Amino acid sequence: MRRLAAIVLILSAAVGPLPAAADAIGDAVRGETLFRQHCSACHQIGPGATNRVGPRLTGIFGRRAGSLEDFSYSKAMTRMGRDGLTWTLETLTAYVENPRALVSGTRMNYRGMADPEARSALLAYLREYSDKPQNIPEAEPTAVRTDHDLDPAILALKGDPDYGEYLSSECTTCHQADGSDQGIPSITGWPTEDFVVAMHAYKRQLRPHPVMQMMAGRLSNDEIAALAAFFAALDPAR
Amino acid sequence: MTLNRRLFLGGVAAGSALLSAPMVLGQAKPRVVVIGGGAGGATIARYLAKDSKGALDVTLIEANPIYTTCFFSNLYLGGFRDFESLQHGYDKIAAGGVTVITDMATAVDRAAKTVTLAGGQTLGYDRLVLSPGIDFKEGSVAGWSLADAEVMPHAYKAGPQTQLLKRQIEAMPQGGTFAMVAPPNPYRCPPGPYERISMVAWWLKQHNPTAKILLIDPKDKYSKQALFEEGWQKHYPGMVERIGPDMGGNAVEVRPASMEVVIDGEAEKVDVCNVIPGQMAGKIAALAGVTADSGWAPVHPDSMKSKTDDNIWVLGDSSAQGDMPKSGFSANSQAKIAAMAIRGDLLGAKVFPAKYANTCWSLIAADDGVKVGAAYEPTPEKIASVQSFISQTGEDAALRKATYEESLGWYAGITADIFG
Numbered sequence: 001m002r003r004l005a006a007i008v009l010i011l012s013a014a015v016g017p018l019p020a021a022a023d024a025i026g027d028a029v030r031g032e033t034l035f036r037q038h039c040s041a042c043h044q045i046g047p048g049a050t051n052r053v054g055p056r057l058t059g060i061f062g063r064r065a066g067s068l069e070d071f072s073y074s075k076a077m078t079r080m081g082r083d084g085l086t087w088t089l090e091t092l093t094a095y096v097e098n099p100r101a102l103v104s105g106t107r108m109n110y111r112g113m114a115d116p117e118a119r120s121a122l123l124a125y126l127r128e129y130s131d132k133p134q135n136i137p138e139a140e141p142t143a144v145r146t147d148h149d150l151d152p153a154i155l156a157l158k159g160d161p162d163y164g165e166y167l168s169s170e171c172t173t174c175h176q177a178d179g180s181d182q183g184i185p186s187i188t189g190w191p192t193e194d195f196v197v198a199m200h201a202y203k204r205q206l207r208p209h210p211v212m213q214m215m216a217g218r219l220s221n222d223e224i225a226a227l228a229a230f231f232a233a234l235d236p237a238r
Numbered sequence: 239m240t241l242n243r244r245l246f247l248g249g250v251a252a253g254s255a256l257l258s259a260p261m262v263l264g265q266a267k268p269r270v271v272v273i274g275g276g277a278g279g280a281t282i283a284r285y286l287a288k289d290s291k292g293a294l295d296v297t298l299i300e301a302n303p304i305y306t307t308c309f310f311s312n313l314y315l316g317g318f319r320d321f322e323s324l325q326h327g328y329d330k331i332a333a334g335g336v337t338v339i340t341d342m343a344t345a346v347d348r349a350a351k352t353v354t355l356a357g358g359q360t361l362g363y364d365r366l367v368l369s370p371g372i373d374f375k376e377g378s379v380a381g382w383s384l385a386d387a388e389v390m391p392h393a394y395k396a397g398p399q400t401q402l403l404k405r406q407i408e409a410m411p412q413g414g415t416f417a418m419v420a421p422p423n424p425y426r427c428p429p430g431p432y433e434r435i436s437m438v439a440w441w442l443k444q445h446n447p448t449a450k451i452l453l454i455d456p457k458d459k460y461s462k463q464a465l466f467e468e469g470w471q472k473h474y475p476g477m478v479e480r481i482g483p484d485m486g487g488n489a490v491e492v493r494p495a496s497m498e499v500v501i502d503g504e505a506e507k508v509d510v511c512n513v514i515p516g517q518m519a520g521k522i523a524a525l526a527g528v529t530a531d532s533g534w535a536p537v538h539p540d541s542m543k544s545k546t547d548d549n550i551w552v553l554g555d556s557s558a559q560g561d562m563p564k565s566g567f568s569a570n571s572q573a574k575i576a577a578m579a580i581r582g583d584l585l586g587a588k589v590f591p592a593k594y595a596n597t598c599w600s601l602i603a604a605d606d607g608v609k610v611g612a613a614y615e616p617t618p619e620k621i622a623s624v625q626s627f628i629s630q631t632g633e634d635a636a637l638r639k640a641t642y643e644e645s646l647g648w649y650a651g652i653t654a655d656i657f658g
Contacts, residue, residue: 022614022616022617022624131459133561133626134423134424134561134562134563135563137611137612138461138462138627138628139623139626140623140626141623142561143622143623162588163590166590169285169655170571172655173570173571173655174647174651175651176650176651176654176655177654178654182647183650210609210627211597211611214611214612214625218615218624
């Protein structure tokens with residue numbers, strides 16, 4: 001009975017729709033099969049992989065396009081790399097879907113993979129052979145990030161301070177709950193509107209700080225409202 | 239008395255299992271025992287006591303009465319912090335309602351749900367949290383064992399080892415050689431060895447400018463590599479030589495008796511040799527039987543609960559969770575998710591979706607700070623990186639100074655969050 005009550009509480013918590021968890025890129029096991037069918041005639045991947053007709057794909061995530069010194073690329077690919085094209089989940093997805101749409105003069109003689117699920121599976125497999133964020137934290141993400149839509153009535157949202165208190169534990173890793181300010185600003189006792197406006201400015205990447213862009217970027221509108229409600233009630237002089 | 243109490247609690251546990259409800263209120267409080275008082279363990283003990291408002295009986299077991307943070311200990315080597323500034327006591331955690339026991343856990347009996355301490359005490363638990371950090375793999379560096387750490391320190395658990403390494407650096411002859419054997423992946427604090435190189439170089443540049451640094455590295459690549467290499471070139475030109483795996487950096491032997499390192503069959507005499515060996519979960523995790531062949535303890539990505547035992551949680555460096563680097567920030571972030579999950583489990587508290595984060599700041603020289611960070615969320619398989627950022631090469635001095643000052647603020651913030 002008590003547990004039932006707890007479950008009802010969770011479901012009815014006034015925080016709106018809960019954000020979906022991140023998605024893994026795709027089914028890497030299926031991706032291995034796809035790699036053998038579609039790619040392995042020209043590309044190798046894994047420890048000891050070498051260049052063949054196409055460049056080796058070990059470490060492709062996070063690599064600048066056309067940047068392997070021991071491979072002779074098309075002029076088009078070299079130029080794209082010089083212009084800043086780096087292989088990420090997004091750019092590789094676009095390339096695998098339609099190589100010539102992204103790099104018009106590429107020598108890769110492949111018409112493209114139309115099925116999004118198959119593309120994700122293939123990329124999940126390729127991702128296995130690049131740097132791991134655990135070892136090299138700046139390595140490319142291994143999951144698809146969840147985006148939240150901006151609501152026009154953001155400022156009108158009433159935040160749930162209980163949810164805000166839970167979310168705030170992420171803030172207090174850097175911002176001190178007692179309001180002290182030592183290189184990282186105090187965020188206690190702000191008017192809720194200022195707080196919400198500032199957080200959305202980070203979320204939309206108008207304010208430049210990368211840690212805050214990252215933190216705010218994945219907070220939903222309700223979550224920002226909840227945090228604003230919680231921190232507004234914290235008395236800095238407590 | 240102890241036996242009676244345990245029998246009584248066993249009865250309660252069985253009863254509540256039949257009712258399939260959390261521990262019934264009005265009976266004895268559910269007991270949570272936390273092993274390890276670092277960034278993971280101290281955080282979760284403090285949060286469990288704080289957020290359960292007395293409804294949980296929380297015990298923290300830590301071998302050291304005063305904790306020395308590994309994070310920022312390189313800044314002590316560089317002369318930017320004094321040793322005392324890295325030290326934190328458990329007074330505030332105890333004042334928050336946690337029973338703090340200064341002792342070493344030596345055994346976990348998962349069937350009986352008990353923890354045995356070196357001092358002989360046995361503690362029962364309803365939920366156990368393991369946050370024991372790292373231990374070193376024997377045989378990881380040829381010629382080196384833990385017994386040699388007094389001659390060739392690892393200084394990778396902060397404390398007397400860090401002080402020993404600093405004394406050795408200060409005692410180097412002019413023009414001498416500092417060698418570091420860097421660890422293989424995965425290990426605690428991916429940028430840590432390279433920040434240490436930077437801090438040693440900074441100190442030597444002021445006090446021993448003709449000294450050399452030899453970095454022997456088994457890895458092809460490492461964290462923030464472009465930033466460190468740019469910084470070494472700028473601040474310490476010609477001082478740091480890195481020997482990667484292509485030059486024999488993956489097959490080094492050390493000889494503590496003669497202070498030699500042997501690379502590719504060639505012995506070289508050095509004045510200081512900092513050996514950071516390969517790593518595994520703190521030993522108690524293996525003793526509890528929750529580690530995999532990798533040496534780390536697999537956990538569920540949405541809660542940090544062990545995949546082996548539903549009554550055990552594993553935090554921080556010891557856990558095998560996926561993409562998060564082994565860092566104090568990660569452990570602190572994971573501890574809050576785990577605290578919420580355990581309160582949900584034992585008290586029926588609200589459980590919100592898990593979000594994890596990490597940022598690692600590193601200091602390259604005075605006022606030259608850099609950072610790397612990412613956001614993480616659970617997928618069915620692992621904790622996965624969803625977004626990341628890193629400082630750029632060529633940033634201006636004002637931004638680097640601001641980054642360093644931010645790191646000072648972070649240290650003050652996270653230590654207040656961990657230790658109260």
